[in-house]
Amino acid sequence: MADTPRARARAETTEQIKQIARRHLAAEGPNLSLRAVARDLGVVSSAVYRYFASRDELLTALIVDGYTSMADRVEVAEAAAPRRDLLGRWLALGNAMRDWSLANRHEYGLLYGTPVPGYAAPQTTIEPATRPVQLAMAILRDGVERDVIEVPKDRLPGPVRADVERVGAAPGFAGVPPTLIARAFSVWAQLFGTISFELFGRLTNGVTDYDAYFDHQLRVMARYLGVVR
Amino acid sequence: MADTPRARARAETTEQIKQIARRHLAAEGPNLSLRAVARDLGVVSSAVYRYFASRDELLTALIVDGYTSMADRVEVAEAAAPRRDLLGRWLALGNAMRDWSLANRHEYGLLYGTPVPGYAAPQTTIEPATRPVQLAMAILRDGVERDVIEVPKDRLPGPVRADVERVGAAPGFAGVPPTLIARAFSVWAQLFGTISFELFGRLTNGVTDYDAYFDHQLRVMARYLGVVR
DNA sequence: TGACGTCGAGAGCAGTGCTCTCATCGGTGC
DNA sequence: GCACCGATGAGAGCACTGCTCTCGACGTCA
Numbered sequence: 001m002a003d004t005p006r007a008r009a010r011a012e013t014t015e016q017i018k019q020i021a022r023r024h025l026a027a028e029g030p031n032l033s034l035r036a037v038a039r040d041l042g043v044v045s046s047a048v049y050r051y052f053a054s055r056d057e058l059l060t061a062l063i064v065d066g067y068t069s070m071a072d073r074v075e076v077a078e079a080a081a082p083r084r085d086l087l088g089r090w091l092a093l094g095n096a097m098r099d100w101s102l103a104n105r106h107e108y109g110l111l112y113g114t115p116v117p118g119y120a121a122p123q124t125t126i127e128p129a130t131r132p133v134q135l136a137m138a139i140l141r142d143g144v145e146r147d148v149i150e151v152p153k154d155r156l157p158g159p160v161r162a163d164v165e166r167v168g169a170a171p172g173f174a175g176v177p178p179t180l181i182a183r184a185f186s187v188w189a190q191l192f193g194t195i196s197f198e199l200f201g202r203l204t205n206g207v208t209d210y211d212a213y214f215d216h217q218l219r220v221m222a223r224y225l226g227v228v229r
Numbered sequence: 230m231a232d233t234p235r236a237r238a239r240a241e242t243t244e245q246i247k248q249i250a251r252r253h254l255a256a257e258g259p260n261l262s263l264r265a266v267a268r269d270l271g272v273v274s275s276a277v278y279r280y281f282a283s284r285d286e287l288l289t290a291l292i293v294d295g296y297t298s299m300a301d302r303v304e305v306a307e308a309a310a311p312r313r314d315l316l317g318r319w320l321a322l323g324n325a326m327r328d329w330s331l332a333n334r335h336e337y338g339l340l341y342g343t344p345v346p347g348y349a350a351p352q353t354t355i356e357p358a359t360r361p362v363q364l365a366m367a368i369l370r371d372g373v374e375r376d377v378i379e380v381p382k383d384r385l386p387g388p389v390r391a392d393v394e395r396v397g398a399a400p401g402f403a404g405v406p407p408t409l410i411a412r413a414f415s416v417w418a419q420l421f422g423t424i425s426f427e428l429f430g431r432l433t434n435g436v437t438d439y440d441a442y443f444d445h446q447l448r449v450m451a452r453y454l455g456v457v458r
Numbered sequence: 459t460g461a462c463g464t465c466g467a468g469a470g471c472a473g474t475g476c477t478c479t480c481a482t483c484g485g486t487g488c
Numbered sequence: 489g490c491a492c493c494g495a496t497g498a499g500a501g502c503a504c505t506g507c508t509c510t511c512g513a514c515g516t517c518a
Binding site: 034036 | 485
């Protein structure tokens with residue numbers, strides 16, 4: 001805790017390990033070898049265990065960092081758009097998510113791909129993981145409050161309505177009406193579906209201009225959310 | 230090739246290996262060990278290499294089987310719905326995909342999750358992989374031909390329209406107008422996004438009644454496609 | 459019957475995650 | 489200033505992995 005030289009050295013080494021691990025992650029995917037990381041650090045493998053109790057713990061650290069890094073980028077991009085330009089904010093959010101994902105494909109796989117078996121994401125991951133969601137909700141809330149987003153009158157099945165109302169009572173969702181939250185759920189799945197498809201190569205032979213394609217998808221989603229300007 | 234006893238024995242052993250591998254896959258995920266499979270078969274590990282040149286080749290075989298198994302199930306379910314009931318056919322298709330995915334989560338992860346690094350899906354996988362898509366297109370084509378699906382008048386950005394027209398020229402897509410294909414792309418991403426979210430646990434704390442939730446999503450998608458009855 | 463080809467066993471190589479023990483060396487309390 | 493303690497890294501070692509190679513056995517076909 002204290003900012004002793006010891007603690008500083010430790011923090012630095014920890015950061016170095018994560019740095020190297022991230023490089024390996026980018027180079028050869030999530031099968032990164034702790035021993036190889038140790039070699040790159042110029043240290044014997046057992047030394048790394050002074051900093052991370054297991055390979056899983058290292059991966060977890062990378063995951064937390066990943067969520068945070070993505071959320072940071074998304075928030076910065078969204079903040080750059082004029083507050084009153086809801087569509088611009090939404091496009092900024094969506095494009096930032098895609099850009100980050102393309103630039104960090106393997107990390108994206110770690111965050112949103114097949115979960116590693118026998119591995120449960122610890123509590124620490126959920127806070128940064130929800131930040132982009134919160135941000136999207138903020139856009140919707142602004143729109144509703146300023147009356148530029150029309151509240152959809154969808155008739156929701158009982159259980160869905162119940163779920164969506166419960167979610168709506170949570171802190172970050174206040175001010176967004178249930179029917180809109182329901183639509184946001186659909187859109188969110190669509191957003192990640194689209195990114196995953198592109199990243200995992202499920203659109204080859206189908207799409208050639210990915211930029212245009214993704215922009216179009218974002219606009220389709222925006223229209224469904226009532227975010228038109 | 231010939232149906233000699235030799236060839237039969239070989240085919241049987243091959244099938245046994247895949248069977249055991251599938252069990253391991255279900256039990257402990259894609260990190261299945263070839264040696265462990267060999268042990269379960271009561272055979273030394275090198276013997277398995279007589280049947281599969283590498284672990285990757287085994288996984289590939291499982292993947293092909295997976296696509297086929299899913300497609301079979303989906304086709305059977307869809308075929309059970311009355312031909313004129315487009316919505317029923319769509320719901321059958323979607324629910325079958327989800328059911329299969331829930332029943333074979335790890336296989337789903339193999340097929341649609343993070344791709345294994347350094348592993349490229351061979352040609353053999355693409356045919357069975359597209360069967361559900363073809364089926365969805367058949368539903369849309371029927372609807373358009375019978376004039377119960379209204380062709381959307383969406384204005385598509387140039388590159389998107391070009392892509393979608395090119396796709397529309399492919400065999401399985403004939404008879405489905407470009408704007409509808411574009412919508413189908415969106416829906417397909419949404420469908421897999423929704424299934425992945427459920428399977429990978431991204432909806433915990435959000436959704437409690439998954440059946441109702443998924444049914445609702447399918448109907449939202451149907452409406453967007455103009456499949457209303 | 460003989461030859462060939464398939465098959466499984468076994469040993470072995472290089473690599474992995476992780477544990478344990480042992481020396482070293484730096485910071486802290488007296 | 490000194491002695492101690494705890495953090496650190498090295499090294500050996502265990503059990504495991506994918507994969508290769510060699511060798512003997514055995515069935516099949518000419």
